[in-house]
Amino acid sequence: MICIREGLPVSDQDYMRIAIEEAKKAWEIDEVPIGALVVKDGRIIARAHNLRETGRSPLAHAEILAIGQASKHLGGWRLLDCTLYVTLEPCPMCAGACINARIPRIVFGAYDQKAGAFGTLYDLSEGKLNHKPQITGGVLEEECASLLSGYFKQKRK
Numbered sequence: 001m002i003c004i005r006e007g008l009p010v011s012d013q014d015y016m017r018i019a020i021e022e023a024k025k026a027w028e029i030d031e032v033p034i035g036a037l038v039v040k041d042g043r044i045i046a047r048a049h050n051l052r053e054t055g056r057s058p059l060a061h062a063e064i065l066a067i068g069q070a071s072k073h074l075g076g077w078r079l080l081d082c083t084l085y086v087t088l089e090p091c092p093m094c095a096g097a098c099i100n101a102r103i104p105r106i107v108f109g110a111y112d113q114k115a116g117a118f119g120t121l122y123d124l125s126e127g128k129l130n131h132k133p134q135i136t137g138g139v140l141e142e143e144c145a146s147l148l149s150g151y152f153k154q155k156r157k
Contacts, residue, residue, distance in 0.1 A: 012107050015039060015085045016140045018047070019109070022062070023087045023147055026050045033147050036062035036086040038070035038079065038103075045082070046070035062086060063094035067101050078102045087144040089116035089137060095124040099131045107136045109144025 015037055022035025026049035038046040048065035052058060063086050071077050083105040084098060090108065095117035098106055111120045118125055118135045125135050 012085070012136065012139045015044075015083075016087070016107065016109055016144070018044065019085045019087050020140065020143060020147060022047050022049045023144075026062070027147070027151055029054060033151050034062045034086065034088045036066040036084060038066050038082050038084055040070075040074070040079075040082045045073045059093075061091070061094050063090055064097055067097050067103075071101065080104065083107060085139075088112050088148065089118055089120055091115040092117040092122060092124065095122075098133060099124060099129050102131050103133055105134045105136070107139050109138070109140050110148060111137060111141070 019035040019037050022037065023033040026035065027033040031050040031053055034050045036048050037044050046066045046069035048062045048069060050062050051060040051065065054060070063084060066084065067079065070079050070082060079101045082103055084103050085107045087109040089110065089112040090098060090106065091112065092115065106118060108118065113120060115121065117123070119137060125133050
């Protein structure tokens, strides 16, 4: 991925580092540290982190919130020519939202052994649905996984 504008992120790793910073914001408010970005034409058009506890909503996953922001920003529900970056492999709900929003590319950090729906437990990108996004997993996987394991280790103390 190449950015035309100087000073903007230029690689999946650069964008994932920004998603990790977003995930850290979740940790600061005692939310599971997951961060997400939606990028279009080299520009971040939406960013979010988990707010399930804060919002008391099972829908307040980072991906869902970022998709909602991006849709509002673009003025429509189709997120064509966008990439979603998220620190953890999307769950079935979030994977479904990605497919319904027609996001062509999803990049995630850590694989989710408990709910991963883009290859680990399920692969919604390989089904008979009307949209098949390109999936890239494992980008800065160790950093993303360490953030999650550190959070849960702290919670258990």
